[in-house]
Amino acid sequence: MIASIVRTALVSLRRDRGALALSFILPVAFFTIFAVIFGGRRDTTPKITVIAVDEDHSRASQRLIKGLEAEGSLVVRTRPAQKKGAEQAEYTAQTAEAAVKAGAAPVALIIPQGFGENPISFGGSQDHPAIRLLKDSSDIVAPQMVAGLLQKVAMTSMPDVMAEQGSKYFEEYAGGITPEQRKRIQENLDQLQRYQNEQNPGGANAGPSSGSGGGLVSITTRDVVGENKRSPMVSFYAAAIGVMFLLFTASSAAGSLLDEAESGTLDRVLSSHVTMTTLLAGKLTYSALLAFAQLVLMFVWAWAVFKLDFLSHIPGFVVMGVCTALAVAAFGMLLASVCSTRAQLGPLSTLVILIMSSVGGSMFPRFLMPQAMQKAGLLTINAWAIDGFTKIFWRDEPLSHLWPQVVVLLAVAAVLFAIARRLARRWEYA
Amino acid sequence: MTSAQPAPTSSPLKPLCAEGLVKRFGEVTALNGITLELNRGECLGLLGPNGAGKSTLIRSVVGRVIPDAGTVTVFGSPAGSGGARAALGWVPQELALYPRLTCRENLEAFGRYHGLGGASLQSAVERCLEWAALVDRAGERVSNLSGGMKRRLNMAAGLIHEPRLMLMDEPTVGVDPQSRNRIFEMIEALHAKGMSIIYTTHYMEEAERLCDRIAIVDHGRIIALGTKDELVRNAFAARSEVIAHFREGDRVAEWVEQHGGRYLEGTGQFTLEHPSEIASLLDAAAKAGHELVDVSLRKPNLESVFLHLTGRELRE
Numbered sequence: 001m002i003a004s005i006v007r008t009a010l011v012s013l014r015r016d017r018g019a020l021a022l023s024f025i026l027p028v029a030f031f032t033i034f035a036v037i038f039g040g041r042r043d044t045t046p047k048i049t050v051i052a053v054d055e056d057h058s059r060a061s062q063r064l065i066k067g068l069e070a071e072g073s074l075v076v077r078t079r080p081a082q083k084k085g086a087e088q089a090e091y092t093a094q095t096a097e098a099a100v101k102a103g104a105a106p107v108a109l110i111i112p113q114g115f116g117e118n119p120i121s122f123g124g125s126q127d128h129p130a131i132r133l134l135k136d137s138s139d140i141v142a143p144q145m146v147a148g149l150l151q152k153v154a155m156t157s158m159p160d161v162m163a164e165q166g167s168k169y170f171e172e173y174a175g176g177i178t179p180e181q182r183k184r185i186q187e188n189l190d191q192l193q194r195y196q197n198e199q200n201p202g203g204a205n206a207g208p209s210s211g212s213g214g215g216l217v218s219i220t221t222r223d224v225v226g227e228n229k230r231s232p233m234v235s236f237y238a239a240a241i242g243v244m245f246l247l248f249t250a251s252s253a254a255g256s257l258l259d260e261a262e263s264g265t266l267d268r269v270l271s272s273h274v275t276m277t278t279l280l281a282g283k284l285t286y287s288a289l290l291a292f293a294q295l296v297l298m299f300v301w302a303w304a305v306f307k308l309d310f311l312s313h314i315p316g317f318v319v320m321g322v323c324t325a326l327a328v329a330a331f332g333m334l335l336a337s338v339c340s341t342r343a344q345l346g347p348l349s350t351l352v353i354l355i356m357s358s359v360g361g362s363m364f365p366r367f368l369m370p371q372a373m374q375k376a377g378l379l380t381i382n383a384w385a386i387d388g389f390t391k392i393f394w395r396d397e398p399l400s401h402l403w404p405q406v407v408v409l410l411a412v413a414a415v416l417f418a419i420a421r422r423l424a425r426r427w428e429y430a
Numbered sequence: 431m432t433s434a435q436p437a438p439t440s441s442p443l444k445p446l447c448a449e450g451l452v453k454r455f456g457e458v459t460a461l462n463g464i465t466l467e468l469n470r471g472e473c474l475g476l477l478g479p480n481g482a483g484k485s486t487l488i489r490s491v492v493g494r495v496i497p498d499a500g501t502v503t504v505f506g507s508p509a510g511s512g513g514a515r516a517a518l519g520w521v522p523q524e525l526a527l528y529p530r531l532t533c534r535e536n537l538e539a540f541g542r543y544h545g546l547g548g549a550s551l552q553s554a555v556e557r558c559l560e561w562a563a564l565v566d567r568a569g570e571r572v573s574n575l576s577g578g579m580k581r582r583l584n585m586a587a588g589l590i591h592e593p594r595l596m597l598m599d600e601p602t603v604g605v606d607p608q609s610r611n612r613i614f615e616m617i618e619a620l621h622a623k624g625m626s627i628i629y630t631t632h633y634m635e636e637a638e639r640l641c642d643r644i645a646i647v648d649h650g651r652i653i654a655l656g657t658k659d660e661l662v663r664n665a666f667a668a669r670s671e672v673i674a675h676f677r678e679g680d681r682v683a684e685w686v687e688q689h690g691g692r693y694l695e696g697t698g699q700f701t702l703e704h705p706s707e708i709a710s711l712l713d714a715a716a717k718a719g720h721e722l723v724d725v726s727l728r729k730p731n732l733e734s735v736f737l738h739l740t741g742r743e744l745r746e
Contacts, residue, residue, distance in 0.1 A: 264524030268587070271492045271520050272543035273512070430455070430495045 018347025026351050033358045036373055047371060048142045049075045051096045051108035058116020060161050064150075064217075065111070067157030071149055077105065097134050100224050101395055106139035106367060107146045108224075120154070120162050120216055130218035136225040138236060138394055139367055147219055154217040162216070164189055225395055234306040235393030236365065236386070242298040243324060243385045244353065244362040246291040250332030251349035253287040257333075258342045261427055276428050280333060280421055287329035288322075295321045308393065316392035316399055323409035324385040330416035331381060337423035356380040384408045443506060445470055445517075445595040445626035446491060451500035453486055453650075460486040461497065462650035468595070468628060473621050475641030476630040477732060483650040484630040485523060488599045491628070492520050504595060516544075519593030521585045523600045529573040533564050533583050536572060537590050544591035558586035561616060578609025585616065595626045602636065614639060634732035646736060653739050658732060665738045666730040672700040672708055673728065677721040685718055692737065699737070701730075 013019055052068060054061045069076045080088040080099070091099065096108035112129040131150065135143035155162070171177050177185070257280075260266040269279060299317060303310035310317070335352065339345040357363055359373065360382025366374050377383040388405035391397040446468035453461040460483045468474050476484045489495040491502050493510025507513030527536050537555045541547075546554055559565045562582040572580060585601055598617070602610045617640055621627060631637055637644050638658055646654040646661070654661050676682040679696050686698035689711065693699075700711060705727055715722060730738075 263529075264522045264526040265528065267489075267492075267494055267522055267524075268520065268526040268540070269543055271494060271515060271518070272540065272591075273515060273545050274543045429493075430489065 018344055021351055022347045026354065029351070029355055030358065033355065033373075034364075036370065047073055047075045048107065048145055049077060049105040050142075050146050051091050051099055051105045052076050052078050053091045053093055053096045053108065053110045054078070055093065055113045056111050056115040060116040060119040060158055061111045063158045063161070064119070064153060067153035068109075068149065070157075071153065074146070074149060080104070093132070097224050100134050100136055102397070103136070103225075103390070103395060106136045106142035108134040109146070109150070110134065119158070120166070130220045133219050133221045134224045135221060137223040138225065138233060138390070139365075141368060143221065147221070150219065151216050160189055234302050234308045236390060238298050238302040238308065239386045239389035239393075240362040240365075240382070242295050243328070243360075243382045244357040246294055246324065246328045247331060247353045247356065247381070248349065249294055250287045250291055250328040251335045251345065251353065252332075253290055254283060254329075254332035254336035255342050255345050257283055257336045257424075258339060258345060262341065266427060270428065276424055277421060280417070280424060284326075284329050284333055284417060287332050288325040291325035291328050292321050295325065313392050313396075316402065317389075319399060319402055319406060320385065320388040320392060323388070323406050323413075324381070326413040327381045327385070327409040327416070330413040330420065333420040334416045334423075337420040357382055359383075361386050381409065381412060384412075443470075444468060444503075445472075446502070446504055446628065448487070448491065448502045449500055451487065451490055451497045451502065453490065453495060453497045459650050461490065461500075464500070464647075464650070464652055466645060466652060466655075468626055470626055471621075471624040472643065473617075473627040473629060473641045475637035475644040476628065476647050477632065477634060477637045477644050477736070478630075478647035479632055482632075482647040484647050485599055486650075487647070488520075488597050488628065488630060491597060492518060516591070517594045519588040519591065519596045521588040521596065521598045521601050523603060525572075525580050525584050527572050527580065527584060527587065530571060532569050532571050533559065533575070534568040536583060536587060540587045541590045546591060554590050554592065558590050561589065561619070562586040563612065563616075576609075578605050578612065581605050581609065581613060582616065585613065589620075596620065596628070598627065598629045600630055600632070602631070602633070634736070638732060644732065646732075646739065648736075648740050654735065661732065661735045662730050665735045666701065669701050669703055669730070670705050671728050671730050671734055672702055672711060673726045674698045674700070674711075674715070674722055675724040676715075677723050682720050685715075685720060689714060692741075699734075701738075 013023070050068065052065050054065055065076065065078070068074055077091070079090045080095075082088060089095075091108070093110045096110065099105060100108050110132040112132065114129045115131065133143060133147060133150075137143075171182075257266070260269065266279075270276060295317075299308065299310050302308035332349075335349050336345060339348060357380075360366070360377045360380030361369075362382045366377045366383060366386070369377070384405050388402055388409070391401055391405070444467055446466065448464055448466040451461045451464040452459070462483075464483070464487060466474075466487075476487065478484050486495055490497050491504065491509055493514065496510075502509035504514035505517045507517065528539065531539065534555060537558050538551060541551045541554055556565075559568050562585065564579060564583060564586070567575065567579060572583065575583065581601060581604075585598070588596065588598075601617075602613055605613065614636070617627065617629070621640070627640075629637070629640055641658075643655065643657055644661060645652045654664065656664065674686075674691075675697050680693075682698065683693040686693040686700075689698075689700065691698045691700040702708060702711070708725070708727060712722070712725065
């Protein structure tokens with residue numbers, strides 16, 4: 001008897017393609033996406049971009065930067081990417097701060113003038129300038145990782161400088177050393193330096209960590225983005241979660257088209273003065289209005305409960321809200337026009353939206369993903385919408401900076417709607 | 431085949447002129463050269479079994495099906511054109527309504543889709559609610575209505591823009607006898623006001639009651655067209671039908687066919703040139719040892735015509 005029940009259920013499942021997809025394709029797709037995001041493959045390990053500004057130009061500062069460059073988990077940029085093939089000027093403290101604010105990198109290191117004279121800060125001495133670490137506080141991982149690697153690199157890339165500095169401290173606090181002792185120390189330092197040059201002509205040492213306990217290099221940290229924000233990640237998650245649910249709402253709203261086709265209402269509507277284009281435009285407008293209202297609710301809730309600074313960002317919110325709502329509404333229309341029945345739409349939309357949301361950063365911030373995944377995310381509506389909202393609420397950027405997101409989202413809306421209209425021809429005439 | 435297919439006059443003012451309509455869906459030929467005209471104020475019935483092509487013909491008139499060959503005009507306007515859409519009211523076989531909207535909201539929605547607004551829309555809604563006897567249920571959601579009420583609202587939605595030609599595609603499907611009678615009264619009221627109507631059904635009694643002329647449709651063709659009396663006369667002349675029920679069931683099938691009858695589910699159907707021939711038929715049955723349960727003599731009806739023309743029952 002139980003076998004009969006199991007057999008009946010299996011036959012039903014085999015004939016329900018949507019349920020089959022949800023049962024077997026979605027879990028594998030999700031596993032793959034998150035395995036890639038969290039470094040399941042060595043070649044996709046996330047790298048952190050760090051802007052390095054060398055104001056000191058000393059041997060120590062140069063070796064420190066080379067040491068950082070040799071770290072496999074960092075991408076060190078000393079100048080912006082080439083524009084139209086032309087080399088850009090090196091970052092300064094100001095341009096590096098602006099770049100972090102603009103989201104070009106989550107961290108910038110400023111090695112100040114005079115750093116090379118006393119690079120190591122044994123005993124917390126205040127007699128030397130500290131490296132300034134400028135960070136975007138929306139990325140809670142990158143600054144800490146960079147600060148830790150900085151200490152490691154100081155230890156491994158310039159042991160001779162460290163020893164020299166140590167002997168200086170010894171001389172200062174132990175009441176001086178004899179000329180004979182100084183001579184022997186110098187000989188040993190020279191030997192260490194020769195050995196290091198032989199081992200690593202480039203000046204960097206990417207060998208195993210010597211177990212830096214921190215504090216070798218003095219660092220001062222400052223938030224340059226989000227420094228005045230009360231709830232750093234609220235705006236991100238309002239947008240990220242909002243867009244994901246907008247996609248579900250839009251696909252469900254567009255599904256009314258399938259209900260009407262099944263019930264015969266669509267036929268009746270199309271026999272009136274309403275054309276298919278008018279009908280789809282009406283459905284698109286409705287879905288977009290619904291999506292926009294949902295976004296308003298999300299952000300007003302974030303403002304009321306989590307103190308998001310909503311009121312001073314209303315123009316940017318409206319621009320991004322309208323563009324996002326149109327894009328998700330057109331996406332919903334496309335999904336509905338691809339499907340024949342509401343029963344098909346449910347599993348398909350769940351599959352596509354969950355994958356888009358995971359790759360596009362609605363579940364896990366894109367800036368923490370490997371580079372390849374970050375690029376793949378740009379194929380999703382989620383990524384562009386979240387980037388736009390982040391520009392407004394996190395980076396306080398002006399409206400004019402939203403143009404890439406606005407252009408992409410509106411283009412996506414137009415293209416998806418055009419495809420949906422084309423596919424809807426099957427409902428027009430038999 | 432009777433002489434039913436009239437030569438179309440192609441009058442541009444006819445409510446409907448269909449000529450040589452052919453429509454194929456893959457291997458299936460749904461319409462196989464249908465030619466049809468409807469006169470003003472006439473109620474024309476399309477009578478045929480499921481799958482005969484009635485709905486495809488109606489959808490061709492509405493413009494929802496593009497024929498592979500042939501033309502359709504509605505008051506002179508090609509099917510699907512703005513003029514044809516304005517002149518047509520369509521009651522589809524399905525309940526083509528918004529279930530979460532009320533009766534009034536549904537009528538308002540379809541009225542707006544037809545370009546109505548303001549006072550004219552409101553008066554059209556009131557008129558339709560009254561016609562469908564739904565005034566007291568105007569604020570009720572469609573999902574809460576009974577089957578009969580939904581059918582009436584479905585019809586009213588097709589009438590909201592005051593069309594000149596109504597196409598009713600089996601509007602009584604799934605309706606209880608009481609509601610069906612009410613629907614008949616609604617259609618008769620429309621007909622009495624001079625509305626041109628095309629009414630599809632596979633119930634001959636509906637066609638007999640409502641329609642001035644009847645087109646019998648089978649396999650995508652009109653196999654007979656005329657008034658009920660014309661159809662019967664053409665098929666049977668002055669002949670009568672004898673329906674004989676036998677106790678033996680299927681064992682009499684062979685005997686029935688030997689005597690020129692048709693055997694269907696324990697019943698032999700015979701066509702007699704004169705009622706007096708019934709005596710010899712009963713004699714022959716008795717001699718063959720077949721026990722009769724019931725014998726009736728009746729004038730042929732549309733069911734008989736359909737059976738005569740196609741060899742099948744209307745509802746097979």
